[in-house]
Amino acid sequence: MENSPLIYPVPKAFADASNLTPDGYKSLYERSINDRDGFFAEQAKRIQWMTEPTHVGSWSFKSPVKIEWFRDGILNVTESCLDRHLETRGDKVAIIFEGDEPGESQTFTYRELHRHVCRFANVLKAQGAGKGDRITLYMPMIPEAAIAMLACARIGAVHSVVFGGFSPDALAGRIVDCDSHLVITADEGVRGGRIVPLKKNADAACEIAARNGVTVKTQLVVQRTGGDVAWQDGRDIWYHEAAAEASVDCPAEPMSAEDPLFILYTSGSTGQPKGVLHTCGGYLVWASMTHDYVFDLKEDDVYWCTADVGWVTGHTYIVYGPLANGATTLMFEGVPTYPDASRAWQVCDTHKVSLFYTAPTAIRALMREGDDPVKVTDRTSLRVLGTVGEPINPEAWEWYFNVVGDGRCPIIDTWWQTETGGAMIVPLPGTVDMKPGAGTFPMFGIEPELLDADGKVLEGATEGNLVITASWPGQMRTVYGDHERFEQTYFSTYPGNYFTGDGARRDADGTIWITGRVDDVINVSGHRMGTAEVEAALGSHPDVAESAVVGYPHDIKGQGIYAYVTTTAGTVETDELKRDLVRHVRAEIGPIASPDLIQFSDGLPKTRSGKIMRRILRKIAANDYDALGDTSTLAEPAVVDALIDGRMNR
Numbered sequence: 001m002e003n004s005p006l007i008y009p010v011p012k013a014f015a016d017a018s019n020l021t022p023d024g025y026k027s028l029y030e031r032s033i034n035d036r037d038g039f040f041a042e043q044a045k046r047i048q049w050m051t052e053p054t055h056v057g058s059w060s061f062k063s064p065v066k067i068e069w070f071r072d073g074i075l076n077v078t079e080s081c082l083d084r085h086l087e088t089r090g091d092k093v094a095i096i097f098e099g100d101e102p103g104e105s106q107t108f109t110y111r112e113l114h115r116h117v118c119r120f121a122n123v124l125k126a127q128g129a130g131k132g133d134r135i136t137l138y139m140p141m142i143p144e145a146a147i148a149m150l151a152c153a154r155i156g157a158v159h160s161v162v163f164g165g166f167s168p169d170a171l172a173g174r175i176v177d178c179d180s181h182l183v184i185t186a187d188e189g190v191r192g193g194r195i196v197p198l199k200k201n202a203d204a205a206c207e208i209a210a211r212n213g214v215t216v217k218t219q220l221v222v223q224r225t226g227g228d229v230a231w232q233d234g235r236d237i238w239y240h241e242a243a244a245e246a247s248v249d250c251p252a253e254p255m256s257a258e259d260p261l262f263i264l265y266t267s268g269s270t271g272q273p274k275g276v277l278h279t280c281g282g283y284l285v286w287a288s289m290t291h292d293y294v295f296d297l298k299e300d301d302v303y304w305c306t307a308d309v310g311w312v313t314g315h316t317y318i319v320y321g322p323l324a325n326g327a328t329t330l331m332f333e334g335v336p337t338y339p340d341a342s343r344a345w346q347v348c349d350t351h352k353v354s355l356f357y358t359a360p361t362a363i364r365a366l367m368r369e370g371d372d373p374v375k376v377t378d379r380t381s382l383r384v385l386g387t388v389g390e391p392i393n394p395e396a397w398e399w400y401f402n403v404v405g406d407g408r409c410p411i412i413d414t415w416w417q418t419e420t421g422g423a424m425i426v427p428l429p430g431t432v433d434m435k436p437g438a439g440t441f442p443m444f445g446i447e448p449e450l451l452d453a454d455g456k457v458l459e460g461a462t463e464g465n466l467v468i469t470a471s472w473p474g475q476m477r478t479v480y481g482d483h484e485r486f487e488q489t490y491f492s493t494y495p496g497n498y499f500t501g502d503g504a505r506r507d508a509d510g511t512i513w514i515t516g517r518v519d520d521v522i523n524v525s526g527h528r529m530g531t532a533e534v535e536a537a538l539g540s541h542p543d544v545a546e547s548a549v550v551g552y553p554h555d556i557k558g559q560g561i562y563a564y565v566t567t568t569a570g571t572v573e574t575d576e577l578k579r580d581l582v583r584h585v586r587a588e589i590g591p592i593a594s595p596d597l598i599q600f601s602d603g604l605p606k607t608r609s610g611k612i613m614r615r616i617l618r619k620i621a622a623n624d625y626d627a628l629g630d631t632s633t634l635a636e637p638a639v640v641d642a643l644i645d646g647r648m649n650r
């Protein structure tokens, strides 16, 4: 992406009414860095404590890495998200549910949500679940997904939400990794007019998990469609039947600030997905604080984040952040292009959405449909437009700003990660002129630095590897069950720093531009996919001898998945085989891991020590043959020409 020369001043009407001014940001930021503990002690007052903490941050990024915030505080996050609002906001809408089909919507006030969560919590208790147990959720985007998450938190259980688009194999892997004996799912999901067989997938996952030593004792099934599903008596329970007998009174379990709140699996550059662990106190402070500042939150806002609860964006910015702040949060079951490309903006009009948060890939997909589907809607309720998940190209940024927001709404490009719990680098609305594509400035308490490959700190206008030098409350605490992997992944490359895995550029005025992953992680439609995982899936196909997977530029997805495949001797390399390989990867991981392009190749570029040179494969996949760099260290340089021929002929 080229550095855009464009600068968009904050729209005047917005700036006049925004919660923060440019000077307000600067002084608060300075305070947050110069007196970190004082600043976060104050921020901790945003949430409800049973016992207020006296400690603030205690952490070390040097081995043994240990991170704690507010460690002697006692709380239950659901009291902040529900109970404390009852008096002042009991009749305020907490959740607006917008179903897949237009017109199918439902609201829950804070009082109603509180009752639903308590009842769900009692159903979990009746199944023997309690503090510290891991509960896996495999749910569609229905209110019960949020209710189930909060119900887990209510009783001190640790939820692990698995995105409903993952395959039975992927789900089973996550159930086994955290030794989860209770699964919450739905009969079927509905998305874009299509049925997603969640219960069927969960049944298959339970079988696979059992073969791998973990027996799911209970499957709690929420009825969404009423479609036919298989049933295993003794294990499967309809939620609505169990709920009919459950009380709506459920005291909140007292939790230490550092007790786990949830696990969320995410892909890395090596091995299987890791269970990112977040804890109760620091995470909630961070979710609440960042949601408030990023969206310039006001009491009457209607807030809509289009993410799925299966990703961290859904955790922090559909459920925990907005509810902790007593906001109205919209949950959308469908996709922004169903039944047509106006849907997202119609939803905004119907529910008077003022804060809208989505991913660049969705913006590009909608932009492709032209301006008309946008222009037939009103959208005057919109106030702030956010984006997350991947770098946004200036064309998409400008379309979002000019066409969707009619030039009235600031665009807030939020850079963060599953690991960071919430937004880290962002142009806070009203505080800074906007540069399309720039993450801009750090959030309060965040100290980013750019390092060269040797770990030398780079000053001024420069480009390098992005690290964060000091802890913040929303930081992940460990990889579930594997603290060594946590240290190794994030703290060994640049000892003493948290390494993000991203590269970034910095202007002379300090503006930060995220340039993308510098490791073997592909960002497909704002979702992270490890090349090693896709390679492992391909490698389990009988016709595959070896494969190498890289990302390449893709118009809509940002990056697509490009697979170089060497087949076993005697295999006939047909288009049918390519389709079969795609089917195979979808079955192993899920549709989001589907290779977009497959190239059969007799050999892969390797060093003499046998290491695949991905740098070269990335260039060839991008049709960028001039800058292949030094190929002299390759064991067989001729391989490269064959690969280029193959790429050009496809």
Ligand code: WT7
Binding pocket: 266, 312, 313, 387, 388, 389, 390, 391, 392, 413, 414, 415, 416, 417, 418, 419, 439, 500, 501, 502, 514, 515, 516, 517, 523, 526, 527, 528
């Ligand atoms: C990776 C994290 C944060 C929730 C969604 C993704 C990329 C994320 C941006 C942005 C440029 C971004 C980074 C990061 N990323 N937001 N605004 N601009 N890149 O969470 O799956 O943990 O992925 O997404 O590469 O490392 P995730």
